[in-house]
Amino acid sequence: MNEVTSTHSNGTAPAKAYHRRAAAPSVDVFENADELLIVADVPGVPNDGIDLQVQNDTLTLTARRPQPSESPALVREYEETDFVATFRIPAGIDTAAIAAETKNGTLVVRLPKAAAAKARKIVVRPRSGD
């Protein structure tokens, strides 16, 4: 797995307009007691083509494909566009600890829950005498 560096900013500056053609990647979202897990298909994107930005409660994923330099296609079922997706980060996520890695053309983003947001296990004890 290759680690991806993400950029954090808390300013209110609007995201830069995106001028390249882009499509939304296919995405899985999972959750357990400790974290949210986003898995996105970004085929053809090398590790350094991925940019993750956290701004307030928004996570923006941009995955840039190298420009294709192919001869004309006989068959074209997919365009080699970039991938762009935004996610709203729910409350209780430790945004400073968001980490990501790429593997075989997929991007895995881990959003750990802040300690306070983790479900506390309440031990239920029988009342004496029951």
Added chain:
Amino acid sequence: MLTGWKDFDDTLRTLDRLQRRAGLVLEPFEPFGSRERVRLRARAPWPATNVFETKESFVVKAEVPGLAEGDVSVSVEEDALVIRGERKAVVPEGYRIHLRERAPGAFTRKLPLPARVDADAVSATLSHGVLTVTLPKAREALPRQIAVKVG
């Protein structure tokens, strides 16, 4: 020529498109507010494939994100390139599913070849979830220069 590349499962795809439209109409009426939203993408041919032609070869590119080398096999069978593989369901254990768009499953795609290729010289690479198969044309399929003699 190009018609040779028409995929075999055109009919299936048309059916699928219809089904997909019907699904779009029905979706808002789904009575169960299921917390686990499972939204598998319609079964468009997977993996999506592009085919390029150069002077000496055909180059097939297929998007197979999540597949490692062992998950995909490539072969030339009669007059077709066959790509087989499986994308395994990777729901990590103990996790709840919020959204599921990355459909798992086994696949076979059979792409008729528009010209004879040198099956022994076919090569394939997998990089960042893109499979690239290079199929050199057979000698008899290469363009030949015909000398024009003065009569």
